[in-house]
Amino acid sequence: MQNKPFPKLVNDRIIKVAKGETPDKLPVWVMRQAGRYLPEYQELRKNNSFFDICQNPELACEATLIPIRRFKVDAAIIFSDILVVPQALGMKVKMVPGVGPVFPDPLTLESMTQLNLDGAISRLQYVGDAISLTRHRLNGAVPLFGFSGAPWTVMCYMIEGGGSKTMSKAKKWLYCHPDAATQLMDLLAEVITDYLLMQIKSGAQIVQVFDSCVEHLDRELYSKYGLPQLKRIASNLKQQMEASKIEVPLGAHICVDELDSLGYDVVGIDWTISPSRVGARVGDRDVTIQGNLDPCALYAPKEKLIAPKEKLIEMVERMIADFGTRRLIVNLGHGVYPDTDPEAFKTFVDAVHAVRL
Numbered sequence: 001m002q003n004k005p006f007p008k009l010v011n012d013r014i015i016k017v018a019k020g021e022t023p024d025k026l027p028v029w030v031m032r033q034a035g036r037y038l039p040e041y042q043e044l045r046k047n048n049s050f051f052d053i054c055q056n057p058e059l060a061c062e063a064t065l066i067p068i069r070r071f072k073v074d075a076a077i078i079f080s081d082i083l084v085v086p087q088a089l090g091m092k093v094k095m096v097p098g099v100g101p102v103f104p105d106p107l108t109l110e111s112m113t114q115l116n117l118d119g120a121i122s123r124l125q126y127v128g129d130a131i132s133l134t135r136h137r138l139n140g141a142v143p144l145f146g147f148s149g150a151p152w153t154v155m156c157y158m159i160e161g162g163g164s165k166t167m168s169k170a171k172k173w174l175y176c177h178p179d180a181a182t183q184l185m186d187l188l189a190e191v192i193t194d195y196l197l198m199q200i201k202s203g204a205q206i207v208q209v210f211d212s213c214v215e216h217l218d219r220e221l222y223s224k225y226g227l228p229q230l231k232r233i234a235s236n237l238k239q240q241m242e243a244s245k246i247e248v249p250l251g252a253h254i255c256v257d258e259l260d261s262l263g264y265d266v267v268g269i270d271w272t273i274s275p276s277r278v279g280a281r282v283g284d285r286d287v288t289i290q291g292n293l294d295p296c297a298l299y300a301p302k303e304k305l306i307a308p309k310e311k312l313i314e315m316v317e318r319m320i321a322d323f324g325t326r327r328l329i330v331n332l333g334h335g336v337y338p339d340t341d342p343e344a345f346k347t348f349v350d351a352v353h354a355v356r357l
């Protein structure tokens with residue numbers, strides 16, 4: 001299987017737009033498109049834990065393909081999680097229903113020395129295997145995304161032991177233990193670069209680095225910790241993989257001023273960034289924008305007086321008109337929420353494809 005050449009890519013809209021070329025239609029995909037809002041995924045989850053699905057290439061491939069069978073999205077994203085990296089470094093992580101990820105033993109200054117870098121990439125080989133299998137099963141229909149968390153975001157979860165409103169424990173390291181924080185982020189940047197390279201070699205056609213927790217950093221901390229690590233990953237990866245197409249985070253308000261210098265071909269933004277902030281630069285920027293509709297726009301209460309479908313279509317059209325159609329990959333500004341109606345998801349995707357270029 002590994003040695004068989006991958007099928008030829010049929011729908012290359014996203015790859016084209018990432019490179020700055022003009023597609024036949026605007027490409028659209030959605031973060032967390034394989035998730036709990038789909039009954040097929042819930043069915044799969046009934047008999048398998050979250051990380052069992054991630055670690056079993058057959059199941060991960062199956063989860064990845066669910067939204068591809070249902071909707072005309074222009075990309076697949078491999079079913080996995082950013083927290084498989086701390087797992088490969090030796091940390092325990094559980095996915096608790098209704099709570100989210102939980103680390104029973106969060107990282108401390110003392111336990112940092114126990115992180116096991118040796119062999120981490122081979123412990124993540126199951127992700128590579130899932131990617132190779134999925135590339136074959138996709139049969140070239142759409143490109144396959146690989147992904148990783150960025151060092152700051154992964155570090156936040158490792159230290160907090162799960163989600164947090166403030167990320168104050170992780171930020172304490174930045175203020176009080178800057179050397180340990182830098183050491184940890186350097187270590188993570190190294191693993192993440194190798195991990196993404198392994199995904200690309202396994203068949204990922206585009207990779208995304210999620211730095212979701214960057215919203216907790218002010219400009220000074222971002223410049224000192226967030227930005228250099230993101231740049232380093234992009235430049236090291238590009239050095240090793242000349243042709244790779246890479247993109248960065250959602251929620252990256254703070255990246256907007258550095259769009260062109262980040263070293264990524266695509267930058268994801270959320271709905272708090274008005275198109276005019278990046279739109280003003282659409283003509284001269286060398287970077288593709290990904291985003292940024294509010295996932296709540298997909299809540300479509302059927303009983304409301306205003307036709308929700310029309311309202312959603314209008315929002316999609318307005319967003320695209322505001323961004324302009326050049327170098328735009330349409331997505332939500334965050335992952336699709338579990339209580340979204342799959343019909344609204346379909347309306348969103350179809351509305352994007354209906355826009356004339």
Ligand SMILES: Cc1c2[nH]c(c1CCC(=O)O)Cc1[nH]c(c(CCC(=O)O)c1C)Cc1[nH]c(c(CCC(=O)O)c1C)Cc1[nH]c(c(C)c1CCC(=O)O)C2
Pocket residue numbers: 030031032033034035036045050077078079080081082083095096097099100101147149163210212335
């Ligand atoms: C911070 C982060 C995580 N994971 C991820 C991020 C970065 C993007 C973001 O900000 O959302 C990224 C991620 N997580 C998942 C994917 C799969 C691919 C896809 O987009 O479809 C991707 C790209 C699956 C998932 N990751 C998770 C689920 C739901 C788990 C379940 O089935 O119980 C899925 C399908 C769980 C998860 N995983 C994580 C959290 C905080 C949670 C709980 C929140 C939630 O439940 O939505 C960590």
